[in-house]
Amino acid sequence: MLKRKEFFGSSSINETSDKVNVILSGTEITGDIVSNSNLLIEGEINGNISCSGKVQIGTSGKIKGNLVCVNADVEGSLDGELTIENLLILRTTARIKGDIQTLKLNIEEGAFFEGACVMKSPVSTNNTFKTDIEFD
Numbered sequence: 001m002l003k004r005k006e007f008f009g010s011s012s013i014n015e016t017s018d019k020v021n022v023i024l025s026g027t028e029i030t031g032d033i034v035s036n037s038n039l040l041i042e043g044e045i046n047g048n049i050s051c052s053g054k055v056q057i058g059t060s061g062k063i064k065g066n067l068v069c070v071n072a073d074v075e076g077s078l079d080g081e082l083t084i085e086n087l088l089i090l091r092t093t094a095r096i097k098g099d100i101q102t103l104k105l106n107i108e109e110g111a112f113f114e115g116a117c118v119m120k121s122p123v124s125t126n127n128t129f130k131t132d133i134e135f136d
Contacts, residue, residue: 020055032065039069041076048080058129059093066098 023029027043033052038053041061049055051069061076068083077095082088084102094108100117107113 023061025058
C-alpha cells in the first residue's frame with residue numbers, strides 16, 4: 001500500500017496543514033458521518049454529520065440531516081438542524097430549511113433560510129455573562 005506522500009508526491013501535500021475529507025460531486029452517502037478533520041461536501045448526504053472542525057458545503061453539496069460542527073460555510077443546500085459552535089456563513093447560493101443555533105452568523109444577500117435561529121452566548125470560563133451585541 002502506498003503512503004499518502006508517495007502517492008500524491010511530496011510537493012502537493014503539506015504535512016502541517018489541516019486535513020480535509022472531500023466528498024465529491026456525484027457521490028451519494030446514506031448514513032451518519034463523524035469526523036475529527038474538516039469536511040468539504042460537493043456530493044449528497046442523507047444522514048447526520050458531526051465534525052470537530054469546519055464543514056464546507058459546496059454549491060453542488062446537499063445534506064438531508066442535522067449538522068453539528070465548529071464552523072460551517074454553506075453554498076449548497078441543507079434540510080435539517082444546524083448546531084454551529086462558532087461561525088456559520090450562508091453564501092448567496094445557500095438554501096437552508098431548518099433551525100439554526102450558532103454563536104456568529106453571516107448571511108449574504110440572496111441566501112435562503114427557512115426556520116428559527118438562536119444566537120448562543122459565548123462560553124466564558126469566569127462565569128460572567130456578556131450582554132454586548134457586536135455587528136460586523
